[in-house]
Amino acid sequence: MDNVKEPTASIREQIPRTAEREHSAPIFMTSSFVFDSAEEARALFADEAQGNIYSRFSNPNTDEFVAKMARLEHLDGGIACASGMAAVFTSMAAFLKSGDHVLCARSVFGSTHQILSTIFPRWGIDHTYVDIADEKNWEKSFKPNTRMFFLETPSNPALDIVDLEHIGALCKKHNVLLNVDNCFCTPALQKPAEFGASIVTHSATKFIDGQGRAVGGVILAKEALMHDLKFFARHTGPALSPFNAWIFSKSLETLDLRMERHSANALRVAHALEKNSAIEKVIYPFLPSHPSYALAKKQMRAGGGLVTLVLKGGVERGRKFLNALQILSHTANLGDTRTTATHPASTTHSKLSEAERQAVGILPGMVRLSVGLEDVTDILRDIEQALSQSDR
Numbered sequence: 167m168d169n170v171k172e173p174t175a176s177i178r179e180q181i182p183r184t185a186e187r188e189h190s191a192p193i194f195m196t197s198s199f200v201f202d203s204a205e206e207a208r209a210l211f212a213d214e215a216q217g218n219i220y221s222r223f224s225n226p227n228t229d230e231f232v233a234k235m236a237r238l239e240h241l242d243g244g245i246a247c248a249s250g251m252a253a254v255f256t257s258m259a260a261f262l263k264s265g266d267h268v269l270c271a272r273s274v275f276g277s278t279h280q281i282l283s284t285i286f287p288r289w290g291i292d293h294t295y296v297d298i299a300d301e302k303n304w305e306k307s308f309k310p311n312t313r314m315f316f317l318e319t320p321s322n323p324a325l326d327i328v329d330l331e332h333i334g335a336l337c338k339k340h341n342v343l344l345n346v347d348n349c350f351c352t353p354a355l356q357k358p359a360e361f362g363a364s365i366v367t368h369s370a371t372k373f374i375d376g377q378g379r380a381v382g383g384v385i386l387a388k389e390a391l392m393h394d395l396k397f398f399a400r401h402t403g404p405a406l407s408p409f410n411a412w413i414f415s416k417s418l419e420t421l422d423l424r425m426e427r428h429s430a431n432a433l434r435v436a437h438a439l440e441k442n443s444a445i446e447k448v449i450y451p452f453l454p455s456h457p458s459y460a461l462a463k464k465q466m467r468a469g470g471g472l473v474t475l476v477l478k479g480g481v482e483r484g485r486k487f488l489n490a491l492q493i494l495s496h497t498a499n500l501g502d503t504r505t506t507a508t509h510p511a512s513t514t515h516s517k518l519s520e521a522e523r524q525a526v527g528i529l530p531g532m533v534r535l536s537v538g539l540e541d542v543t544d545i546l547r548d549i550e551q552a553l554s555q556s557d558r
């Protein structure tokens with residue numbers, strides 16, 4: 167599959183056909199693989215031969231999924247993990263040691279914050295959060311022991327955009343690993359390795375699965391990092407189930423098409439809601455009103471499926487809006503074919519004080535929409551009726 171375009175490879179790349187002559191890849195639901203001889207077993211364990219031994223560290227389905235993802239992310243290989251958080255944790259822990267320092271964009275997923283602020287300090291790994299908006303001062307945060315810069319772009323739920331080219335150049339200058347959680351865009355819309363990322367991490371639970379069925383993650387990296395990554399994963403065991411790998415690999419066949427439609431629907435929703443008097447602000451990277459519109463256009467192929475609304479009327483209006491939805495799902499997941507809505511202030515971030523929510527950019531009336539693949543007129547009709555209901 168060397169001389170075909172990426173969407174073709176995502177559809178056509180497949181593990182070798184078995185003696186059953188199947189068209190679609192079978193699921194290798196096996197914990198281990200047999201050896202033809204004692205000599206073969208010895209050679210495989212000694213890394214003198216290539217082949218499957220045990221599904222904690224290799225399996226045809228996970229290998230197929232990782233190979234497709236590495237190709238899409240323009241990186242050399244990687245590992246598949248049982249969840250996005252297993253991927254985030256492994257992508258850091260595999261390369262860090264006591265005494266190291268991590269720089270992290272302030273707006274990252276809550277559990278990523280917990281790894282950096284609660285778990286790693288117990289092991290002597292320090293961190294500093296940097297403000298995305300304060301780009302000019304990022305360089306001042308680099309320390310002699312800074313080993314990794316971790317970020318998400320667009321961020322969750324405020325959809326801030328980080329300048330990947332700028333941060334990629336800084337990381338290169340300071341010899342720091344740039345690790346980008348690319349879960350909101352997927353490689354169909356943004357390829358952080360093109361801007362210098364050495365590691366790209368995903369929650370495959372989101373747009374990669376795309377149908378809200380399975381939890382998983384994946385880490386893609388440059389060849390120079392592969393030994394340390396694989397060693398850490400082999401011996402700590404964050405492995406993805408072959409069944410979930412099979413689901414994700416099949417989903418990649420439609421990734422390009424889905425991300426195009428998610429983005430087209432989201433752009434239509436964002437434009438239409440900008441005119442709605444119940445809404446204070448619509449945040450969407452491909453709206454000219456987004457403060458980083460030009461940057462988003464530069465580094466993203468399309469705006470993606472997430473639209474964040476700031477409703478007039480704060481937390482109470484947000485609650486009423488969600489209760490009035492008839493078609494959209496009120497659920498914490500995103501990246502589904504079905505449009506989903508979340509109100510961070512009364513759910514995911516309700517345990518924070520108002521001041522803490524402000525600090526991470528979560529406003530009382532903020533609603534995060536993950537725009538799905540339904541007919542966009544149905545999506546808009548439901549949002550608009552829920553907005554008028556929530557006024558009562």
Ligand SMILES: Cc1ncc(COP(=O)(O)O)c(C=O)c1O
Nearest residue numbers: 249250251275347349369371382
């Ligand atoms: C940006 C981002 N990274 C990582 C994760 C964690 O992924 P998972 O739920 O698959 O562990 C999430 C989950 O919502 C996320 O939104």
